[in-house]
Amino acid sequence: MRRRLIPPREDAVCHVSAGRDKLGLDIHYINAFKGRGIFTTVPFQKGDFLLEYRGKLITKEECERRHRVYHDSLKVFMFEFKFDGKLWCVDASQEDGSLGRLGLMWLSLTSAKMKILNINGKPHLCLFASRDISPGEEIDYNYGDSDWLWRCKTETSQIQKTVSCLKPQPNSFPNNDLDLKHPEPER
Ligand SMILES: C[S@@+](CC[C@H](N)C(=O)[O-])C[C@H]1O[C@@H](n2cnc3c(N)ncnc32)[C@H](O)[C@@H]1O
Structure with a gap:
């Protein structure tokens, strides 16, 4: 295991401010269903900063507007969350190499x-x-509680949550405050 050189939060601030990704991570094409994913090339320690989900920070209203005009293949890159009592979205639909x-x-x-x-x-x-x-491990995380259609096709042994395959992809912010779509702010 590598020794941690700087605390994870400082590491995150440093990479966020510089707008660059951390070394030790690589893009791999997995298959036609999953598409590409991120894989580690070096070991990481529990708690280490890994990546920023970079994109354009937009308001709830702008996010809803984009949801109306975007193709489904772009909507999957809209990450909605709550910050300072308001709903926001990071739109990472642009292929920017991040x-x-x-x-x-x-x-x-x-x-x-x-x-x-x-x-x-x-x-x-x-x-x-x-x-x-x-x-060599894949970087994966919980996106939140949206009913993405592709989840229905994912092996049920690995996805523990039951999803309704009949529901369309979400096109608006959910009302539920506890929705996992809005990750917890840093404590
Ligand atoms: C934010 S993008 C991730 C990058 C995407 N794999 C690509 O190549 O552009 C989210 C999309 O990745 C795919 N995806 C993510 N996690 C998946 C999983 N566990 N199983 C299958 N597909 C997944 C779905 O198509 C989803 O809409």
């Missing part, structure tokens, strides 16, 4: 957890290792 937008989703035994960091008054969606991670 890694955070490519993390895959599982509901249990994930390797990462998303936290909202307040950096200079603005929210940033940052992924931290939820356990020790070995080289």
